Amino acid sequence: MKPKILFTSEAVSEGHPDKICDQIADAILDECLAHDQNSRTAVEVLVTNQKVIIAGEVTSSYTPDYKKIARNILNRIGYHDAKNGIDADTCDIEVLVKTQSQDIALGVNSSYDTASLGAGDQGIMFGYASIETENLMPLPIVMAHKLVRVATNYRHEHPSCHLCPDMKSQVTVDYSSDNSRIDTVVFSSQHDENISIEDLRELITKEIIMPVAESFGMNKDFKVFINPTGRFVIGGPAGDTGVTGRKIIVDT
Known part of the structure; x- marks a missing residue:
């Protein structure tokens, strides 16, 4: 009997604690580069219940407003209530940023006068690359990303839909035959207390999972697990501490 060949990828939404941290760190870099194209940042962010810590090294002629950047990101995501994980306007933000070590900077600074560019880390x-999708990325990761993107857009467009910012998807594709098939979809979404698990699962299946599967022209007879542990009211930074760099594989 021919063995099954399965490949699984995951994605997280903008409201996942680790991804919050990545977005704040990215926004700090963007802000520095907008004012000084030679800026270098090595910023780490940690978020937990009503607390954001921004630390690391920044070398730039421009000093960004770190707290304002963090609050803007949290507000854009939709974290307006501490009960949902963190409140953008009232959370405590601690900034522990210093300039880059001169020893580490040697490899990068010297490269300004050469054709090669040094690096301070690895x-x-x-x-x-794969021809199975238009953007040449493997199908499982593309589908996983689209699931959380569609869910996030739905949440923003329907504020009373009971979905909250913290979400995660996982897609398994079966490559055992010439025609790849979806084997399993797992989707977990934070939600408020005013929706039953049955209604939540129906909503996510109808508005998110099936439309995404159909958009890829895939089979519909796959296994679906939505919030498999049941209740997911406590989420975001209130449920799980987030740190930069833990979801790098999700974006590759």
């Missing part, structure tokens, strides 16, 4: 990425 990283490992995973991914491959």
Whole structure:
């Protein structure tokens, strides 16, 4: 019997604690580069219940308003109530940013006068190009991203839909035959207390999972698990501490 060949990828929404941190760190870099194209940032962010810590090293002629940037990101995501994880306007923000070490900067500073660009750190990425999607990314990660993107857009467009910012998707595709098929979709979404798990699962299936599967022209007879543990009211930074860099593989 031919063994099954399964490949699984996950994605998280803008409201996932780790992704909140990534967005704040990215926004700080963007702000610095907008004022000084030679800016270098190595910023780490931690979020927990009603608390944001911004630390790291920044080398730039411009000093950004770190607290304002963090609050803008939280507001854009939709964190307006501490009960949903964190309140953008009232949370405590601590900034512990310093300039880059002169020793580490040596490799980068010297590269300004050469054709090569040095680096102050390294990283490992995973991914491959594939012709199965228009953007040449593997199907499971593309579908996982689209699921949380569609869900996030639905949440913003329907404020009373009971969905909250913290979400995660996981897609498993079966490559055992020439025609790939969706094997399993797992979707977890934070929600308020005013919706039953049955209604939540019906909403996510009808408005998010099935439309996304149909948009790829895929099979509909796959396994679906929505909030498999049941209740997910306590979410965001109130439910799980977030840190930059823990979701790098989600974006590759």
